[in-house]
Amino acid sequence: MQxxxxxxxxxxxxxxxxxxxxxxxxxxIDGWNYGVIAAHLAVPRxxxxxxxxxxxxxxxxxxxx
Numbered sequence: 001m002q003x004x005x006x007x008x009x010x011x012x013x014x015x016x017x018x019x020x021x022x023x024x025x026x027x028x029i030d031g032w033n034y035g036v037i038a039a040h041l042a043v044p045r046x047x048x049x050x051x052x053x054x055x056x057x058x059x060x061x062x063x064x065x
Contacts, residue, residue: 009063012062012063013059016055020051020055023037023041023048023051023052023055024052024055024056026040027052034049034052
């Protein structure tokens with residue numbers, strides 16, 4: 001996503017559901033590890049890590065359409 005314009009990235013992120021956007025922000029921007037986020041949201045760590053991977057993969061696919 002580095003070669004994509006920041007406006008395009010911002011638009012893709014704003015299109016995400018609020019919970020998904022907050023999850024990515026916690027992981028990428030705030031730097032929280034999966035264990036901390038999982039404890040905060042009371043969800044299994046592995047399920048959370050899978051969700052983040054899927055979200056990031058979906059964003060990459062959409063970014064290069």
